[in-house]
Amino acid sequence: xxxxxxxxxxxxxxxxxxxxxxxxxxxxxxxxxxxxxxxxxxxxxxxxxxxxxxxxxxxxxxxxxxxxxxxxxxxxxxxxxxxxxxxxxxxxxxxxxxxxxxxxxxxxxxxxxxxxxxxxxxxxxxxxxxxxxxxxxxxxxxxxxxxxxxxxxxxxxxxxxxxxxxxxxxxxx
Numbered sequence: 094x095x096x097x098x099x100x101x102x103x104x105x106x107x108x109x110x111x112x113x114x115x116x117x118x119x120x121x122x123x124x125x126x127x128x129x130x131x132x133x134x135x136x137x138x139x140x141x142x143x144x145x146x147x148x149x150x151x152x153x154x155x156x157x158x159x160x161x162x163x164x165x166x167x168x169x170x171x172x173x174x175x176x177x178x179x180x181x182x183x184x185x186x187x188x189x190x191x192x193x194x195x196x197x198x199x200x201x202x203x204x205x206x207x208x209x210x211x212x213x214x215x216x217x218x219x220x221x222x223x224x225x226x227x228x229x230x231x232x233x234x235x236x237x238x239x240x241x242x243x244x245x246x247x248x249x250x251x252x253x254x255x256x257x258x259x260x261x262x263x264x265x266x
Contacts, residue, residue, distance in 0.1 A: 094110075095112045095113070096110045096111065096112060096113060096114040096115070096116065097114070097115045097116065098110075098116045099116060099117050099118050099119075099120070101118050101119050102116045102117065102118070102119065102120040102121070102122070103120070103121045103122070104116060104120075104121075104122040105122060105123055105124040105125075105126070107124035107125055108122045108123065108124060108125065108126040108127070108128070108140075109126070109127045109128070110122070110128050111128055111129040111130035111131070111132065111148065112130045112131075113130055113131045114128055114129070114130060114131065114132040114133070114134070115132070115133045115134065116134045117133075117134060117135055117136050117138075118136040118137070119136055119137045120134045120135075120136070120137065120138045120139075120140070121138075121139050121140065122134075122140045123140060123141050123142040123143075123144075124142050124143075125142045125143040126140045126141070126142065126143065126144045126145075126146070127144070127145045127146065128140070128146045128150075129146055129147045129148035129149070129150065129166065130148045130149070131148055131149045132146060132148070132149065132150045132151070132152070133150075133151045133152065134152050135152060135153045135154040135155075135156070135172070136154040136155070137154055137155045138152050138154070138155070138156045138157075138158070139156070139157045139158065140158050141158060141159040141160040141162075142160055143160055144158050144159070144160065144161075144162050144163075144164075145162075145163045145164065146158075146163075146164045147164060147165045147166035147167070147168070147206075148166045148167070149166055149167045150164055150166070150167065150168045150169075150170070151168075151169050151170070152170045153170060153171050153172040153173075153174075153212070154172045154173070155172050155173040156170050156172070156173065156174045156175070157174075157175045157176065158170075158176050159176055159177065159178040160178055160199060161178040161199045161200055161201045161202060161218060162176045162178070162201075162202045162203075162204070163201070163202070163203050163204070164204045165203075165204060165205050165206040165208075166206050166207075167206055167207045168204050168205075168206070168207065168208050168209070168210075169208075169209040169210065170204075170210045171209075171210055171211045171212035171213070171214065171230065172212045172213070173212055173213045174210050174211075174212070174213065174214045174215075174216070175214075175215050175216070176202055176216045177215065177216065177217055177218055178197075178199050178200055178202070178218045179197055179198055179199060179200065179218060180198070180200060180217060180218055180219070181198065182197075199218070200217075200218025200219040201218065201219060202216060202218055202219070202220050202221070203220075203221045203222070204216075204221075204222045205221065205222060205223050205224040205226070205240070206224045206225070207224055207225040207257065208222045208223065208224065208225060208226045208227075208228070208238075209225075209226070209227050209228065209259060210222070210228045211227075211228050211229050211230030211231065211232065211245070212230040212231070213230055213231050214228050214229075214230065214231065214232045214233070214234065214249075215232075215233045215234070216234045217233070217234060217235050220234055220235070220236060220237055220238075221237045221238070222234070222237070222238045223237070223238050223239045223240035223241065223242055224240040224241070225240060225241050225255065225256075225257050226238045226239065226240065226241060226242045226243070226244070226255075227242070227243045227244075227255045227259055228244055228245065228249060229243070229244065229245025229246070229249070229252075230245075231245075231247070232244060232245045232246055232247065232248075232249040233246075233247040233248050233249060234248070234249045235248045235249070236248075238251070239251070241254045241255055241256070241262075242254060242255075243255050243261060251265060252264065252265050253265050
């Protein structure tokens with residue numbers, strides 16, 4: 094094992110974990126997940142099956158990343174961010190029977206290189222967050238965010254642009 098795993102973490106033998114990654118207290122990484130090199134997964138992070146995470150990604154405490162999400166290199170995810178994967182979730186079908194895996198309409202989400210997502214943000218499915226985009230804390234992201242876009246609110250709307258350091262370089266009223 095060429096990564097650190099806290100004794101309380103559960104990492105599937107069928108997950109791929111990159112070198113020098115740190116997986117902290119009570120993290121769960123499911124089968125088929127791919128996590129790159131030099132990543133940090135904070136306390137209580139949940140990584141669903143087949144999720145793909147690039148290199149040098151920092152994921153703060155209490156983040157939930159569900160099936161259908163791809164995260165590229167150098168992304169920051171603040172505490173208690175939730176990625177959803179079904180816009181119309183139901184526990185049961187129209188006959189009242191508990192839904193199975195094949196009954197879900199899973200959407201895909203892509204977080205591009207260098208993006209930052211603020212604490213307690215909710216990301217709906219079928220969204221792409223552009224390179225080096227900045228999402229303000231507490232936002233609900235319902236549509237695509239352009240490269241270097243600054244968005245916040247519920248729903249999150251484009252409020253300006255940021256540079257690679259996260260400095261605001263343009264504001265929209």
